[in-house]
Amino acid sequence: MKLTASAGLRGTLTVPGDKSISHRAVMFGALADGDTHITGFLMGEDCLSTIGCFRKMGVPIETGEQEVVVHGVGLHGLREPEGPLYTGNSGTTTRLISGILAAQPFPISLTGDASIEKRPMGRIITPLREMGARIEGREGKFCPLSISPAALHGITYPMPVASAQLKSAILLAGLYADGPTTVIEPAPSRDHTERMLRAFGAQVESDGCRVTVHAPLALRATDLAVPADISSAAFFLVAGAIVPGSELTIQNVGINPTRDGAIEVLRAMGAEIAVTNRRDGAEPVADLTVRTSALHGTEISGDLIPRLIDELPALAVAAAFAEGETVIRDAQELKVKESNRITAMVNELTRAGADCTETADGMTIRGGRPLHGAAFESYGDHRIAMSMAVLALGASGESEILEPEVVSISYPGFFDALRQIGG
Ligand code: S3P
Numbered sequence: 001m002k003l004t005a006s007a008g009l010r011g012t013l014t015v016p017g018d019k020s021i022s023h024r025a026v027m028f029g030a031l032a033d034g035d036t037h038i039t040g041f042l043m044g045e046d047c048l049s050t051i052g053c054f055r056k057m058g059v060p061i062e063t064g065e066q067e068v069v070v071h072g073v074g075l076h077g078l079r080e081p082e083g084p085l086y087t088g089n090s091g092t093t094t095r096l097i098s099g100i101l102a103a104q105p106f107p108i109s110l111t112g113d114a115s116i117e118k119r120p121m122g123r124i125i126t127p128l129r130e131m132g133a134r135i136e137g138r139e140g141k142f143c144p145l146s147i148s149p150a151a152l153h154g155i156t157y158p159m160p161v162a163s164a165q166l167k168s169a170i171l172l173a174g175l176y177a178d179g180p181t182t183v184i185e186p187a188p189s190r191d192h193t194e195r196m197l198r199a200f201g202a203q204v205e206s207d208g209c210r211v212t213v214h215a216p217l218a219l220r221a222t223d224l225a226v227p228a229d230i231s232s233a234a235f236f237l238v239a240g241a242i243v244p245g246s247e248l249t250i251q252n253v254g255i256n257p258t259r260d261g262a263i264e265v266l267r268a269m270g271a272e273i274a275v276t277n278r279r280d281g282a283e284p285v286a287d288l289t290v291r292t293s294a295l296h297g298t299e300i301s302g303d304l305i306p307r308l309i310d311e312l313p314a315l316a317v318a319a320a321f322a323e324g325e326t327v328i329r330d331a332q333e334l335k336v337k338e339s340n341r342i343t344a345m346v347n348e349l350t351r352a353g354a355d356c357t358e359t360a361d362g363m364t365i366r367g368g369r370p371l372h373g374a375a376f377e378s379y380g381d382h383r384i385a386m387s388m389a390v391l392a393l394g395a396s397g398e399s400e401i402l403e404p405e406v407v408s409i410s411y412p413g414f415f416d417a418l419r420q421i422g423g
Contacts, residue, residue: 001400001401001404001415002398003373003389003393003399003400003401003423004392004397004398005373005392005393005394005395005396005397006243006393006422006423007244008243008244008245008292008422009236009239009240009243009246009393009421009422009423010245010246010247010248010421011248011249011421012248012249012250012251013236013248013249013251013417013420014228014250014251014252015228015232015250015253015411016043016044016066016229016232016410016411016413017040017227017228017229018192018226018227018228018229018231018283019044019047019092019229019231019410020092020164020192021224021226021254021283022038022041022044022047022050022226023046023047023050023090023092023093023096024096024168024192024193024196025038025041025070025196025224026038026047026050026051026054026061026070027050027054027097027100027172028196028197028200028219029068029072029221030054030057030059030061030070030072030073030078031072031073031078031100031175031219032070032072032074032200032221032222033072033074033218033220033221034072034220034221035069035071035072036069036070036072036221036222036223036224037067037068037069037223037224038067038068038070038224038226039066039067039223039224039225039226040227040228040252041063041066041067041068041226042226042229042410043063043065043066043412044409044410044411045089045090045408045412046088046089046090046410047090048088049086049087049088049089049090049093050087050090050093050097051063051068052086053085053086053087053093054070056081056082057078057079057081057085058073058077058078058079058081059071059073059077059078070221072219072221075219078104080104080106081108084108084109084110084144085097085101085108085109085110085111086111086112087110088112088113088116089112089113089115089338089380089409090112090409091116091165091337092165093112094110094112094119094121094143094145095121095124095165095166095168096165096168096169096172096193097110098110098121098124098128098145098147098169099124099128099168099169099171099174101147102131102133102134102135102147102152102176103133103150103152103173103175103176103177104147104149105149107147107148107149108147109144109145109146109147110143110144110146110147111143111145112143114380115338115380116143117138117142117143117144119142119143119336120142120336121137121141121142121143121145122137122140122141123160123161123163123166124165124166124169124170125137125140125141125145127157127159127169128169128170128173130155130157131152131153131154131170131173131177131181132150132152132153133147133150133152134148134149134150135147135148151178152173152174152176152177152178153177153178153179154174154179154180154182154215155177155181155182156181156183156184157170157181157182157183157184158184159183159184159185159186160186161333162185162187162189162305162306162333163189163306164191164192164193164258164306166183167183167189167211168193170183171183171194171197171213174213174215175213175215175219176215178215180212180214181213181215182210182211182212183210184210185209185210186209187209187302187303187305187306188208188209188258188303188306188307189258189306190256190259191206191211191256191258192256192283194206194211195256195282196282197219199222199224199282200220201218201219201220201222202214202216203216224282227252227253227254227283228250228251228253228254228285229253229411230253230255230259230262230263231259231311231383231410232411232414234262234310234311234314234315235386235389235390235414236248236290236417236421237250237262237263237271237288237290238314238317238318238390239393239418240290240291240292241269241271241272241273241290241291241292241293241295241318241321242292242295242317242318242390242393243393243394244292245292246291246292247289247291247292248289248290248421249287249288249289250287250288250289250290251287252285252286253285253286253287254283254285255275255278255284255285255286255288256283256284257284257307258306259307259308260307261305261306261311262308262311262315263275263288264304264307265298265304265308266290266315266318268298269295269297269298269318269319269322270293270294270296270322271290271293271295271318272293273288274289274290275287275288276289295318295319295321296323297319297323297325297326297327297365297366297367298322299326299328299329300327300328300329300362301327301329301331301362302329302330305330305331305333309331309334310383312328312331312334312341312345313341313344313345313383313384313386313387314383314387315328316328316345316349316356316363316365316387317349317390317391317394319365319367320349320354320365320367320369320371320391321367322367322368323367323368325364325365325366326364326365326367327362328362328363328364328365329359329362330362331361331362332360332361332362334362337381337383338379338380338381338383338409339381339384341381341383341384342359342362342363343358344377344381344384345363345384346358347377348388348391349365349391351374352371352373352374352376352391352395353370353372353395354367354369354371355369370396371391371394372395372396372397373392373395373396373398373400374400375402376391376392376399376400376402377402377403378401378402378403378404380403380406381406382407382408382409382410382411383410385401385404385406386407386414388401389401389404389415393418393423
């Protein structure tokens with residue numbers, strides 16, 4: 001994929017549905033009694049992996065362009081699949097489904113692609129075992145996982161990392177436990193599981209970093225409208241801020257306060273972002289308008305990190321175009337995403353002429369140098385590919401994005417959308 005410096009990005013666009021919410025909609029719909037109608041669903045490869053896994057366990061799921069109907073089989077209606085479940089590149093599928101599978105009356109094994117096989121699963125194995133699960137991983141901590149039938153009991157678990165995937169795996173196992181299940185997070189992570197379980201009729205209490213689920217007798221199907229993904233919108237917020245002569249509006253974006261850290265940081269860097277047409281439902285949504293802005297460096301650390309973890313590669317691009325130093329700290333989780341996103345971003349920003357250094361838990365970017373196009377690597381990681389495409393629009397000369405097809409994990413039409421706004 002070749003890109004050249006762009007002269008102004010303009011227009012209104014709708015980015016695809018939220019990946020985290022789309023996964024959960026299928027999973028909870030599968031476990032509910034009745035039909036769950038989902039609109040705005042993300043037809044990205046990760047969410048298709050989730051659909052594939054539940055179809056293999058006997059859940060009828062119909063798909064349209066952005067609509068999905070899940071014919072729920074109830075909490076105890078999943079069937080033993082023929083052979084292992086394959087979760088592709090999707091950490092969310094792998095970790096959340098493990099919590100559900102730990103309570104099923106059949107043995108199962110779970111496997112994914114080469115990236116999934118490297119991602120840490122010890123973090124879910126430890127608490128699920130504490131709940132009574134019989135779950136084994138390769139070398140005790142990696143996929144493939146094998147899970148055997150077991151009776152689960154409720155626990156109170158202080159989580160070592162702020163991770164919504166870990167929190168959700170435990171809460172989903174808690175749907176089948178013989179008592180309440182509580183997790184305590186070091187900092188609040190995205191709360192889509194809590195919000196959506198309530199919409200399905202489960203009793204979930206949350207208070208800051210502490211969340212408790214009570215095992216329900218049943219989940220009740222509901223209709224769900226998935227907001228546009230703020231993690232996909234973030235690429236356009238950064239592009240609109242750095243490319244001269246731009247004004248972009250991204251419609252109907254999920255602005256859940258556990259996910260909106262990128263807006264806060266970009267504004268702190270000087271980006272002009274207007275949040276309009278706000279509507280509050282199960283998940284708050286709004287339209288976001290960004291204009292070209294003079295950016296300056298900032299610090300991104302602490303409790304902010306879980307609120308923008310997936311947007312850090314895009315924010316690193318913004319930092320490379322900002323005057324002064326940006327320091328990203330407390331972000332060691334970036335090393336265990338679809339790629340090591342700290343190393344990947346430092347390598348690729350450096351290739352474009354940026355001055356940046358990898359640190360133990362993040363990176364330091366001294367912005368303001370003129371950046372030039374190059375052939376950028378994607379590391380098999382959708383968010384690295386899209387970040388470097390955004391950089392290419394603001395840099396001089398021509399760039400190439402290698403392995404551009406990886407964007408289809410979370411944003412199948414990404415390059416078409418870039419063209420549509422003048423990229
Ligand atoms: C997600 C949680 C985050 C995030 C991922 C999606 C989720 O991962 O990075 O893209 O849907 O729960 P961690 O739980 O590993 O932080």
